[in-house]
Amino acid sequence: MVLKNEDGYELWLRYHLVDDAELLAVYRQQIREIVFPGDSPTLRVARGELQCGLEGLLGHEVMLSESVTEDGAIVCGTPESSAKILEQKLVDLDTVGDEGYVISQQVVDWHQTIIIAANSDKGVLYGVFAFLRLLQTQQSLDGLHIVSAPKVKLRMLNHWDNLDGTIERGFAGHSLWDWHKLPHYIDPRYTDYARACASIGLNATVLTNVNANALILTEPYLHKVAALADVLRPYGLQVYLTARFSAPMEIGGLSTADPLDADVAAWWKAKVDQIYSILPDFGGFVVKANSEGQPGPHDYGRIHADGANMLADALEPHGGICIWRAFVYDADVQEDRAKQANSQLVPQDGTFKANALLQVKNGPIDFQPREPYHPLFGAMPKTPLMLEVQITQEYLGNATHLVYLAPMFKETLDADTYVKGPGSTVAKVVDGSLDGHDISGMAAVTNIGDDRNWCGHPFAAANWYAYGRLTWDYTLSSEQIADEWLRMTFSNDEDFVDTIIQMMIDSRESVVKYMMPLGLHHIFAEGHHYGPGPWVDGIRPDWTAVYYHQADAEGVGFDRTASGTDAVSLYNPPYRDQLANVDTCPENLLLWFHHVSWDHVLKSGRTLWDEMCLMYQEGVNEVRQMQQTWETLEGKIDAARYMHVKKLLVVQEREARWWRDACLTYFQAFHGKPLPEGVEPAEHDLDYYENIVHYYVPGIPERRFDKIGTHS
Numbered sequence: 195m196v197l198k199n200e201d202g203y204e205l206w207l208r209y210h211l212v213d214d215a216e217l218l219a220v221y222r223q224q225i226r227e228i229v230f231p232g233d234s235p236t237l238r239v240a241r242g243e244l245q246c247g248l249e250g251l252l253g254h255e256v257m258l259s260e261s262v263t264e265d266g267a268i269v270c271g272t273p274e275s276s277a278k279i280l281e282q283k284l285v286d287l288d289t290v291g292d293e294g295y296v297i298s299q300q301v302v303d304w305h306q307t308i309i310i311a312a313n314s315d316k317g318v319l320y321g322v323f324a325f326l327r328l329l330q331t332q333q334s335l336d337g338l339h340i341v342s343a344p345k346v347k348l349r350m351l352n353h354w355d356n357l358d359g360t361i362e363r364g365f366a367g368h369s370l371w372d373w374h375k376l377p378h379y380i381d382p383r384y385t386d387y388a389r390a391c392a393s394i395g396l397n398a399t400v401l402t403n404v405n406a407n408a409l410i411l412t413e414p415y416l417h418k419v420a421a422l423a424d425v426l427r428p429y430g431l432q433v434y435l436t437a438r439f440s441a442p443m444e445i446g447g448l449s450t451a452d453p454l455d456a457d458v459a460a461w462w463k464a465k466v467d468q469i470y471s472i473l474p475d476f477g478g479f480v481v482k483a484n485s486e487g488q489p490g491p492h493d494y495g496r497i498h499a500d501g502a503n504m505l506a507d508a509l510e511p512h513g514g515i516c517i518w519r520a521f522v523y524d525a526d527v528q529e530d531r532a533k534q535a536n537s538q539l540v541p542q543d544g545t546f547k548a549n550a551l552l553q554v555k556n557g558p559i560d561f562q563p564r565e566p567y568h569p570l571f572g573a574m575p576k577t578p579l580m581l582e583v584q585i586t587q588e589y590l591g592n593a594t595h596l597v598y599l600a601p602m603f604k605e606t607l608d609a610d611t612y613v614k615g616p617g618s619t620v621a622k623v624v625d626g627s628l629d630g631h632d633i634s635g636m637a638a639v640t641n642i643g644d645d646r647n648w649c650g651h652p653f654a655a656a657n658w659y660a661y662g663r664l665t666w667d668y669t670l671s672s673e674q675i676a677d678e679w680l681r682m683t684f685s686n687d688e689d690f691v692d693t694i695i696q697m698m699i700d701s702r703e704s705v706v707k708y709m710m711p712l713g714l715h716h717i718f719a720e721g722h723h724y725g726p727g728p729w730v731d732g733i734r735p736d737w738t739a740v741y742y743h744q745a746d747a748e749g750v751g752f753d754r755t756a757s758g759t760d761a762v763s764l765y766n767p768p769y770r771d772q773l774a775n776v777d778t779c780p781e782n783l784l785l786w787f788h789h790v791s792w793d794h795v796l797k798s799g800r801t802l803w804d805e806m807c808l809m810y811q812e813g814v815n816e817v818r819q820m821q822q823t824w825e826t827l828e829g830k831i832d833a834a835r836y837m838h839v840k841k842l843l844v845v846q847e848r849e850a851r852w853w854r855d856a857c858l859t860y861f862q863a864f865h866g867k868p869l870p871e872g873v874e875p876a877e878h879d880l881d882y883y884e885n886i887v888h889y890y891v892p893g894i895p896e897r898r899f900d901k902i903g904t905h906s
């Protein structure tokens with residue numbers, strides 16, 4: 195059978211006919227009518243989703259019924275919206291809070307039914323999506339009893355979308371938000387965006403770039419925001435904006451943005467009041483301040499908490515929150531960049547208002563292929579810390595490399611801070627349980643644009659999906675999430691699913707190997723970060739590559755032990771001791787923490803240089819393996835998506851070689867040692883790689899180029 199071509203627009207919400215005839219027959223028996231009273235906007239969209247999903251999956255319309263009339267009813271609602279749910283007195287509802295749900299097989303009015311119940315309309319919507327997922331992944335409904343609630347309260351996406359439609363670090367087209375046509379024209383795609391987010395439990399979205407434009411806070415734009423929020427609201431998505439710290443000057447006519455200036459505070463209060471008058475359920479602000487040239491309280495000799503608290507004060511009467519980013523480092527400060535956030539923020543622990551949170555990147559530098567967890571986790575017990583991850587692949591091959599990020603997100607979540615003894619994981623800091631915070635959250639920089647398939651690479655949507663699922667339940671395994679996503683996105687063919695799960699799981703480690711093995715970091719091409727640039731030098735040191743790898747004739751790596759910057763002391767024992775010792779430091783972080791001789795012998799018995807070479811080669815080999823694996827699956831999915839991935843894997847293999855050759859040629863020049871056996875020699879000399887220039891790489895605002903060079 196030839197499968198119909200698909201363009202990926204439907205994401206994982208493909209409600210195609212269940213292709214297992216036996217199972218389909220069983221489902222048709224088990225699902226015969228829908229009892230779903232209630233008329234709130236959220237219940238309406240939940241009901242619509244259920245009807246549409248079932249119609250597609252079962253191949254016929256399932257009728258709505260006022261009451262349970264036969265076996266096979268699906269009864270949905272809250273104790274308020276549905277008399278039947280109220281009657282059931284489900285004890286499990288007491289445990290799922292205001293967003294969780296219960297899906298359970300029950301006898302109602304002497305008939306076999308499936309109940310989808312929650313304490314809120316939003317919970318019902320999440321339950322409906324979870325139920326549809328069961329059918330999409332062809333699970334048995336027999337004896338169904340699922341009790342599920344999110345582990346983290348704020349489950350956010352951060353769009354780095356600019357008002358001119360470009361997306362910082364976006365590789366899948368332009369912004370979805372059509373500011374020009376808003377508020378009058380509402381793109382139907384907004385609804386599909388909201389459906390996708392709600393289906394994985396996301397409940398908040400920050401519409402604008404953290405490198406913020408104050409215009410978004412002006413009245414005309416606020417009306418555009420409100421129109422968009424009207425579409426997202428029924429799906430439980432609350433809207434947040436980024437606040438440019440200097441807005442009082444740029445759009446308010448004040449001469450200062452000093453957070454301790456009474457006029458400035460009054461301006462923000464009035465601004466926030468205005469926002470809430472236009473958008474009564476506005477979520478709050480996300481702020482990047484005094485980082486990479488953004489304005490902030492330091493400009494006035496104030497501290498981060500002064501800035502955050504001023505905004506938190508303005509938001510507090512409306513129930514809004516202020517999320518302050520902990521991605522702070524200063525070009526003029528000599529201190530190791532990996533320590534600066536701790537130096538600036540730890541002393542301010544306990545001084546932030548109750549409605550202020552700090553948003554902390556997974557690692558202390560910047561979304562590198564591998565970083566140790568950020569040492570702020572565990573170091574600020576009095577402040578709720580959100581985890582920020584990056585879904586968009588700024589440092590992971592943009593939208594051309596197949597890299598599944600769930601293992602990377604989980605690496606951070608599962609990392610043990612040991613701050614209150616073993617088991618004090620980052621996840622427990624983030625969900626608030628370790629330090630008893632009520633408010634908790636996760637944020638991710640999205641990879642979504644207006645490409646027809648949303649995220650560019652057909653596999654990139656897996657990372658949006660995985661992130662959402664992990665915000666709901668970070669104990670899910672990467673395998674389980676990949677399994678769900680593959681079945682819903684491509685096919686339930688067991689052979690296909692099993693083969694590709696493994697390929698996805700391995701893909702993260704492969705990209706680390708061909709880009710930055712053994713703890714190397716930040717050796718990207720300058721500015722656009724597309725491709726290797728270990729030679730980058732001559733700009734502010736903390737944006738160069740040479741600052742991070744410190745290669746010389748003797749060795750390579752950044753000494754962050756006591757003999758170096760001592761960043762290692764920000765971690766707690768016993769992990770600290772493990773990291774500090776070159777013999778016990780995990781080898782995948784070796785060059786993050788140590789400057790190591792090229793001849794240093796690793797666990798494999800090989801020297802560092804040989805090991806590094808072999809890892810780069812292994813990375814390339816693994817991409818080749820991915821190509822072969824993918825090709826065995828021709829015909830198991832539609833030809834269009836099959837070919838799309840196949841062609842992108844060709845690009846990925848080519849770029850993996852580019853990484854290997856550029857980096858090894860560069861490092862080899864320090865010591866002249868030969869490549870070990872098994873490592874393919876580079877095609878070109880170092881000069882060639884250093885002179886590769888790419889123009890107009892997506893993801894950065896257009897810049898004039900000042901260098902004409904080889905185009906690889």
Ligand code: GCW
Pocket residue numbers: 354362363404405482521560561588
């Ligand atoms: O990863 C870096 C990016 C910047 C980004 C910054 C940040 C929005 O290179 O483009 O700016 O991080 O997180 O603020």
